[in-house]
Amino acid sequence: MPRNAAVGAGVAGVALALSGCSQGIENGALPSTPEITNQTGPIITLWNGSWIAALVVGVITWGLILWCVAVYRKRKGDDKLPVQTRVHLPLELMYTLVPLMAVGVLFKFTAEQIDFLTDVSAEPDIEIQVVGKQWSWDFNYLTDDVFDPGVQANLTGEEGVEETLPTLYLPVDETVHFYLDSRDVIHSFWIPAFLYKEDTVPGRTNEWQVTPTKTGTYKGKCAELCGEYHAAMLFNVEVVERDVYEAKMQELRDKGYEGALGLEYSRDQVVDFTYEHGETE
Numbered sequence: 439m440p441r442n443a444a445v446g447a448g449v450a451g452v453a454l455a456l457s458g459c460s461q462g463i464e465n466g467a468l469p470s471t472p473e474i475t476n477q478t479g480p481i482i483t484l485w486n487g488s489w490i491a492a493l494v495v496g497v498i499t500w501g502l503i504l505w506c507v508a509v510y511r512k513r514k515g516d517d518k519l520p521v522q523t524r525v526h527l528p529l530e531l532m533y534t535l536v537p538l539m540a541v542g543v544l545f546k547f548t549a550e551q552i553d554f555l556t557d558v559s560a561e562p563d564i565e566i567q568v569v570g571k572q573w574s575w576d577f578n579y580l581t582d583d584v585f586d587p588g589v590q591a592n593l594t595g596e597e598g599v600e601e602t603l604p605t606l607y608l609p610v611d612e613t614v615h616f617y618l619d620s621r622d623v624i625h626s627f628w629i630p631a632f633l634y635k636e637d638t639v640p641g642r643t644n645e646w647q648v649t650p651t652k653t654g655t656y657k658g659k660c661a662e663l664c665g666e667y668h669a670a671m672l673f674n675v676e677v678v679e680r681d682v683y684e685a686k687m688q689e690l691r692d693k694g695y696e697g698a699l700g701l702e703y704s705r706d707q708v709v710d711f712t713y714e715h716g717e718t719e
Contacts, residue, residue: 474656481633558646566580566615567698570607570621573664576588602671605676606658610650610679618646620640624640631675637662653677658673
């Protein structure tokens with residue numbers, strides 16, 4: 439195989455690989471979602487930076503492989519044994535130190551983002567306790583001294599079913615401090631648009647702070663397999679202006695949902711409570 443042909447094939451292979459990567463980028467490999475919370479921007483920046491670094495490493499690696507294939511291939515009529523090199527210290531130092539440096543840089547930025555995401559030291563505007571249960575969510579609005587007992591969704595596939603899901607209301611541009619608990623087994627409180635999730639573990643309270651910065655309706659779900667109806671453990675998130683938020687809190691007071699649903703309740707007791715208050719049929 440002529441040398442020029444081999445090099446040409448290598449270039450074509452790299453071009454094909456890069457075209458596939460660019461297609462992936464168009465499909466969301468490098469997302470550019472608007473900042474929905476104070477955390478989504480830094481998360482996307484870290485994600486995109488990691489992808490770009492991985493692509494650069496990949497291109498260099500593929501290029502070196504193809505270069506070696508083209509340059510050191512066996513030629514026609516060449517029956518000599520190639521030079522046997524046992525040690526090449528500079529090369530060995532390079533492929534040891536360069537990956538260590540790359541991992542170190544990635545670790546630095548990742549550790550900084552994790553510290554930022556898990557920091558709960560800010561003074562919150564509101565505090566909300568989220569209680570996972572098989573198979574729904576209770577929302578205790580601690581600052582407003584009201585609660586919303588979640589009822590398991592009836593996923594019939596019909597239009598409008600999503601409107602019957604438990605809804606978590608958050609005021610825009612205000613810092614929310616979440617206390618995450620469970621009544622029974624491990625669940626995972628996940629709002630995909632917020633790019634963050636946190637487990638709810640029996641006997642343990644996890645905490646999370648976030649500031650929603652864009653009004654809208656977002657979807658939430660359980661991200662931990664928790665039993666037969668895990669897939670039905672859905673909820674809505676409404677990020678609203680302060681006056682709308684206060685109106686929703688007043689609606690809960692008018693229903694008699696004052697105080698908080700403590701962890702002493704079982705799943706069945708909470709369901710019975712909602713029946714008594716006329717929330718389900």
